Amino acid sequence: MFCAVNGVKLWVRVTGEGAPLVLLHGNGEDHTIFDELTRAIGSEFRVYAPDLRCHGRSGAGELDYDEMTRDVSELIRLEGLDRPLVVGFSDGGIIGLKLAAEEPARIGGLIACGANAEPEGLKKSFLLAARARYLATRSKKLKLMLTGPHIPEGTLNAIRVPVLIAAGEKDVVRLQETLRIRNAIPGAELRIFDGADHDGYVAGSARLANTVRVFAARCAARRAD
Secondary structure, eight states: OEEEETTEEEEEEEEOOSEEEEEEOOTTOOGGGGHHHHHHHTTTEEEEEEOOTTSTTSOOOOOOHHHHHHHHHHHHHHTTOOSOEEEEETHHHHHHHHHHHHOGGGOSEEEEESOOSSGGGBOHHHHHHHHHHHHHHOOHHHHHHHHOOOOOHHHHHTOOSOEEEEEETTOSBOHHHHHHHHHHSTTOEEEEETTOOSSTTTTTOOTTHHHHHHHHHHHHHHHHO
């Protein structure tokens, strides 16, 4: 379906039944990166998987993390979702962190996968390659990851919704950055996927499924207390 939010039309795939779950893909991808995960958990959750602005079938607009965060917040509001669990990968994880910090009443919990809070949180070799590609293409998606995000430590410190920070053992996000984000968020959990690179446990994979199930149950129990 299409949903008009914040001046753009987002394409959103809605499947399954159960508690609401929002899946946010990364830079240069679309909702299909979560196909295997959705198949694995679709009978347990009502899954909302949008194409972010300027991606997939969604409309174009200003491409920055603030606007993308507003898009997702508005989608949750318009669809009447009751504090869904958000699972975000890469840029989707960054958006999830911003949602958790800026709109905590909107979400019930967050799993942020392969997310960085500053561009320097990415490995130097990856940044050098991305800069070279940007000089050749002037891609606004590459520019987004090279110039952002900028989520201050104090903003992470203020997050109070349940958060799990995940990454691959061989992620392009520096381990020090993953640990810094986890340590900055009170009570945040950590999951490192053995042998995985940046998207190896996400793209075309159901490896996240049990992590989502277990964390969702903990969020529901905390909410019931």
